[in-house]
Structures are given as C-alpha cells and as structure tokens.
Amino acid sequence: MAEAVRNGGASGLGWISHAHGAIAVISLQGDWLVGRTAVDRGISCLLHECAGLRGICFDTDALGHWDSSLLVFLSQLRQGSAHHKLDFDDTGLPSSTRRLLDLLPVQEVPGAIAIRKRSVAQDVGVKVIGVCAEILAVTTLVGEITLAAGAVVRGQACIRRIDLLTCVQEAGLEALPIVTIVNVLVGGILAFVGAIELRRFGANVYIANLVAIAVLREMAALMTAIVMSGRTGGAYAAQIATMQGSEEIDALRSFGIPLIDYLILPRVLALVSMMPVLYLYGSAVGILGGFAVAVAMLNISATIFMHQAAGAVTAAEVFFGLAKSITFGALIAIASCRVGLRAGRSAADVGRAATTAVVVGIVGVIALDAIFAVCASRLDF
C-alpha cells in the first residue's frame, strides 16, 4: 500500500487521505457547500484503494463550513465501507456531524421498488375488469336510486325537504337565464338556416314548421341537456368530490346515513323534475327566437308564422321531447353523482371530477339522443 492512498485535495475533491498503519486517515479540507462542487467526490476510487486496509478514520482540522454535501459524502462513504467490510470510525468528526450522521441509515436504503411491467394482455384485462366493475357499480346505483325514489313516493322514506328545494332552485330557477339565451339563439339560427333553402322554392312560410318541429323534437331537449350537463352536472360532481376530500362522506357513512337518500336522491329528483319544465320553457323561447328572426328579418307575417307552427306541431312531438328531457335529466344527475362519489380526496380530484362529469354528461346525452332518433325512425314516429 502506497503511503498516499489518494490526494483528493489536489483535484478539488475536498479531502486528502493517507495510510496510517492499516487505517486510512481522511483529512477533510476546506468548505463543503452544496452547489460549489459535485456531490460525487471520488468515493468509489477511495474505497477501491482502501482495499486491504482495516478501516477509515477522519481528521477535520482543515475542515471549513459544511452542509448537506458533507453528509452525503460521509453517508455514502459509510455505506461503501460497510460493503467493503471496512471499519468506519467517526470519532474524528465534529459532534454535530456525528449527530446528523446518526440519523442516517448505515445500510443503503433500497431504491423504490420498480413497478412491475405489465404485458398488453394484462393491461387490457385490467381495463376490461375496470369497465365491468364500473358498469356493475352504476347499475347498482341506478337500482338503489330507483328503490329509494320508490320509497320516497310511497312515503316510507324521507329526504330533507330543504335539500330537495335547494337542488330544485339550483337546477331550475337559477338555470333559466342560460337556458333562455341558448334556446333563443338556436331557434333564431334554425330560422336563418331554413330560410337559405326554403327561399329558393318560395316556401318561406315553412320556416315556421321547421323551427317548431326541430325545436320541440330535438333542439330544446338536447341543448337544455347540454347546458345542464355543463352547469349542474359539473357542480354536482364538484360538490360531492369536495365532500369526499373533507371527509364529509366518511362522516355520513359512519353515522349510517344513506348516501343515496341524503346526497344523491335530492339531486336526481331535482334534475329529473326540472328538466321537463326547462324543456317546455326552452321550446317556447326557442320558437320565439325563430319567430323573431322570421318576422323581423325574413318578412314573414306574425299571424302566418303562428298558424303554420301550430299546424305543424302535434302533442306526440311534445311528449317525445318530454320523455327525452326526463331521461337526459336522470342520466346527467346519476352520472355526475357517480363521478363525484368515486373521486379521490385531493383538491385536484375535485377539478378532475367536474371535468369528467361534464364530458360524460354531454357525450351521454348525445348518445342517448341518437338512440332516441333511431328508435323513433324505426317506429315511424
């Protein structure tokens, strides 16, 4: 063994070592501050050259200021010497350093357990099982809501009236402005679009038929549902997810208060009962929007528009629209409550739940509407 094991000081490593019998004495030199030099200070070389010696000890006479970077060095050196069966004698170190070194593990902390790579088949399997479980959960939820709603109707269960009324107000009255704006504009747009083609045949008056049928059959129910999905569905999911985060749901569960009765049913009932009302209101203002455009800009007389519209609309159309709006209401309410209930507990999960509820609501409503359209066409309705 050469006298100088390694001169780390010369290469700016912050230490010099020399062999003293079978012990390597490491003199720590200068300042050891984070950011001044790299953390790797030649530990592996030092240990390699210490092979055959009995141990390591320290001399800190020339040590200046130090911080965590010294601890990293000492901790790694201690782990390395344990590995190389070298004695690590820390008595030469300052007592404050020893105190911190005592907090650190002697053995290397095993790194994070590598996440096992899954095969594609496993990935697909996990996804499929997840989807099946979700379908099962949603079905269960729908069943429970139906049973609970039945119990309420029969007077066997009660939901808090104030909750129901608050939900009705949120989903009904407070939604009127946005429902008005959207439906008036859609009615007006339909009149404009219809005019482009119908004018070529001199069939301007049929704009009234087009607007009335399109609004009652499709647009009022669909547009109202999309608006409500964004407005109320997102709010429901966010409310319930927030309650999840603040342990309110856990508190309800611990008291044995049924979540269905307390949280979900008021929201579902409110939306299911308000959607048909909003649909009728939306249809009225939608036709009004078409009427305004037709009369003011397309030179159709008000009387003729009314007459044509009244002639075009049948009660069946209104019932079809009502049925759709009730289904959309139930879909939005149940989907958003479900999304809220399965949300995580962090603040970020609240935002995620609201977004998911809106996306699921809108896609679900349009998909359902397509199913309605196919059924109606099959039935020649």
Next chain:
Amino acid sequence: MNETTSKLQVRRVSVGYGERIVQHDVTFNVPTGSIFAIMGGSGCGKSTLLQALTGLLRPASGSVCFGTEDYWSATEARRTQIGRRFGVLFQGGALWSSMTAAQNVALPLEMFTRLDAATIDALVQLKLSLVGLDVGRDSMPASLSGGMLKRVGLARALSLEPDLLFLDEPSAGLDPTSAKRLDDLILDLCHGFGMTVVLVSHDLESLLNICDDGIFLDGTTQTAIAHGSPKDLRAHCDNPLVHAFMNRDQPDIRTAASGH
C-alpha cells in the same frame, strides 16, 4: 457557526388583517442557533405573527430583521433572496399534491440551484433519510400519513440548506410518540446544522423539551405578556394566564420532564 449575534430581530411588530390588529408591539430577539417558541392559546395570533416573519403577511407596523437587514423595507427581489435562506414547515405539511414526496423536496433545488440531477437526487435522498422517511418516498402526498406529511414537509423546508427554520405547530395532530420523535429530530437538526429555529406551538410537552427561549402571546390583551424559556415560565411566571397555560396537567408534565 459560533456567532452569538441575533439571527432574527423583531421590533414592535403589530400584525392583523386590514383594520383588525390581533397582536400589538411584539418585540423579541432570536440568537443564532437557538430554538425559540411563540406560545399562546388558540386564536391569539401566533400563526399570524409567524406569517409576518416568513414574508406571507406584511405587518401593520414594526420591523423584522434577519441579521442586520430589515425584511419588510427591502425590495421584493431582495425579500425573495432573503426568503430562500429560511425554511418553513406549514401546519399540515402543505405538500404540493401533484408531486411525489421526493419531487416535493427536489423542486426548490431544481428551481433555485444549478445542480445536476444526480446531485439533486443524492441531496433529496439525504434529506428524506435525515427526517426518517424510509418508505413512501415515491408516494403521492394523498397516500401519506399525517406524521409522514410533516416529515416530508420538514425535509422540503431543509432542501435549500436554510439558516433559519420556521415551524408552525410541528407536533399538532401527531400521537405522543411521533411528536416526541419529531421533537428529537428538530433538536438533532438544529444542533447538527447549527440552525436557528422559530416554532409556533401550544404543545406543552414539546415546548418544555426543546425550546431555549420564547414569548407568550395573549389573545385578550393582544400583546406579549411573558418572555422567557418555557421551563422558566412554568416555574416562575406570576401571570395567572401563563401559569395556567404552562401548568395544565401538571403531574403528567412533571413525570415527563423528570424522565427526560
């Protein structure tokens, strides 16, 4: 490291929200390397005062000096620089929820130093080892326990090698064993790194165990009504409020203190 000067000087600081002042004319000195306690009952303005010390709330009047430099009369850029010299442990840990424990500790290093990834990783692992977090380093904060959150919060507060550490209710919400372990850890870190610590607490046992000096705030008179180490205040303070606060559960504390 052997400076005997004050690390932090608080001169006639009044803190509050808008018109409502919660503490008037608080004055104290924190010597370098000591552990200083801000004591008082719930709602007396301890945490508000801490906010004024950590740069989160401008005091209504008075000055807060780090070394010789007045924090609140410095420019904003300078305040940010001073701010990097101290670490803060928030009451609930306040970990960034979208990052793992290790990433929480790494972020200040990535933002404010030019260290390479390997060095940052070594430092992060060191800090997490120092606070005794052996498992869950790659877990998200949502899946960590209250005690672990505090430990990670402490590791994050240590990330930029601070001279001064502010701790807001470090032992709140922890069981007595974990609280004791955290107290020991604070002592080890403070003495090991030669750090100065200012802590807000109403946990009597940890106050008695670790603090060298302190100030007692009263919510009714909205002033500091006593000054001294928790042990002295418990033994000698005549003020009935302080006496009542410091001697709650007297027999238990006596055994705890004598066993220490």
